[in-house]
Amino acid sequence: MQVFAYGAHAGDKPLEPLRITRRDPGPEDVQIEIAYCGICHSDLHQVRAEWEGTKYPCVPGHEIVGRVSAVGLKVTGFAPGDLVGVGCIVDSCKHCEECAEGLENYCDGVVGTYNFPTPDAPGWTLGGYSQAIVVHQRYALRIRHPEAQLAAVAPLLCAGITTWSPLRHWNAGPGKKVGVVGIGGLGHMGIKLAHALGAHVVAFTTSESKREAAKSLGADEVVVSSDAQQMAAHLKSFDLIINTVAAPHDLDALLVLLKRDGAMTLVGAPASPHPSPNVFNLIMKRRTLAGSMIGGIPQTQEMLDFCAEHGIVSDIELIRAEHINEAFERMLQGDVKYRFVIDNATLAE
Ligand code: NAP
Numbered sequence: 408m409q410v411f412a413y414g415a416h417a418g419d420k421p422l423e424p425l426r427i428t429r430r431d432p433g434p435e436d437v438q439i440e441i442a443y444c445g446i447c448h449s450d451l452h453q454v455r456a457e458w459e460g461t462k463y464p465c466v467p468g469h470e471i472v473g474r475v476s477a478v479g480l481k482v483t484g485f486a487p488g489d490l491v492g493v494g495c496i497v498d499s500c501k502h503c504e505e506c507a508e509g510l511e512n513y514c515d516g517v518v519g520t521y522n523f524p525t526p527d528a529p530g531w532t533l534g535g536y537s538q539a540i541v542v543h544q545r546y547a548l549r550i551r552h553p554e555a556q557l558a559a560v561a562p563l564l565c566a567g568i569t570t571w572s573p574l575r576h577w578n579a580g581p582g583k584k585v586g587v588v589g590i591g592g593l594g595h596m597g598i599k600l601a602h603a604l605g606a607h608v609v610a611f612t613t614s615e616s617k618r619e620a621a622k623s624l625g626a627d628e629v630v631v632s633s634d635a636q637q638m639a640a641h642l643k644s645f646d647l648i649i650n651t652v653a654a655p656h657d658l659d660a661l662l663v664l665l666k667r668d669g670a671m672t673l674v675g676a677p678a679s680p681h682p683s684p685n686v687f688n689l690i691m692k693r694r695t696l697a698g699s700m701i702g703g704i705p706q707t708q709e710m711l712d713f714c715a716e717h718g719i720v721s722d723i724e725l726i727r728a729e730h731i732n733e734a735f736e737r738m739l740q741g742d743v744k745y746r747f748v749i750d751n752a753t754l755a756e
Pocket residue numbers: 446447448449450452565566569588589590591592593594611612613614617651652653654655656673674675676677699700701738739741745
């Protein structure tokens with residue numbers, strides 16, 4: 408099947424309309440007509456070759472929601488018409504220890520939604536800035552939110568699960584003090600989810616102008632990270648800090664805010680490394696500096712169901728496909744509250 412898409416032919420070229428081919432659904436495949444797709448900062452890193460190994464044409468997009476349009480003969484959980492999502496994973500080996508535990512995100516054979524090897528043309532996966540996608544049923548997620556919220560559900564498929572997974576792994580909840588650094592797409596979801604889990608939430612931002620907004624997202628306190636006095640007020644007090652910042656920065660300023668046995672998890676993935684932190688800031692209080700990558704399929708479903716139950720969606724700005732390049736620039740300037748989402752119906756126009 409030929410569909411319209413938006414992608415780039417080189418790292419220094421803008422995205423433009425393309426036509427791509429999707430495979431016919433195999434016995435265990437679900438074919439999805441994409442209604443909306445979120446714009447993640449990872450899309451920009453990948454399409455502009457800020458990370459290694461980008462293949463062109465590159466069609467980004469891994470915050471996908473839509474409706475099932477066809478299913479293979481052996482598909483059991485989904486039927487045409489169902490509301491579904493696809494996140495960052497479209498395949499994995501299905502038999503390693505990680506896959507067996509539902510941690511497909513850590514499978515060595517994981518196939519990301521774009522820029523990963525596949526037998527399908529053109530030889531690497533093409534993402535959700537497109538009219539349709541075909542995935543094995545294991546990687547399709549069920550959406551239980553009302554259909555009217557569908558566009559705002561899209562960012563849960565990456566920004567949601569990427570913050571949910573460390574919150575769950577490090578047991579965020581009542582009695583825990585959780586910091587969220589960087590109030591962008593990931594960070595604003597981190598605040599909402601940590602708040603809904605019952606933690607005391609402190610937002611760290613470089614933007615004084617986001618103070619009130621961060622509070623209305625659910626932050627109990629807001630710290631402007633350039634203000635040493637505001638930072639010092641939180642010394643040795645955090646159980647967990649989730650760091651979503653997309654640029655290299657001083658990690659020590661945050662590590663010293665962790666209490667004994669506290670952990671800071673890096674989820675932001677800048678193109679070049681952070682300056683190495685001072686080892687003494689780790690050993691003195693047995694602190695952990697960790698990383699976390701999206702989340703497995705069962706945990707993604709858990710997060711979606713939790714959000715449906717608690718009425719949680721992303722704060723979005725819906726755009727037409729021809730405004731994708733402009734949206735990338737505005738995302739870089741922090742000029743979005745807090746996620747751009749593409750109306751994929753506009754790809755056909
Ligand atoms: P985003 O919407 O651009 O948000 C990033 C936020 O970081 C900005 O809003 C800003 O918040 C802060 N920031 C940006 N530049 C900064 C700088 N130079 N110094 C300090 N703070 C800065 O991006 P996103 O979509 O949330 O993605 C964030 C990062 O996570 C990206 O690197 C992305 O690739 C990565 N990511 C990782 C995973 C994973 O699995 N680990 C999954 C998805 C995305 P303030 O204005 O509040 O300071």
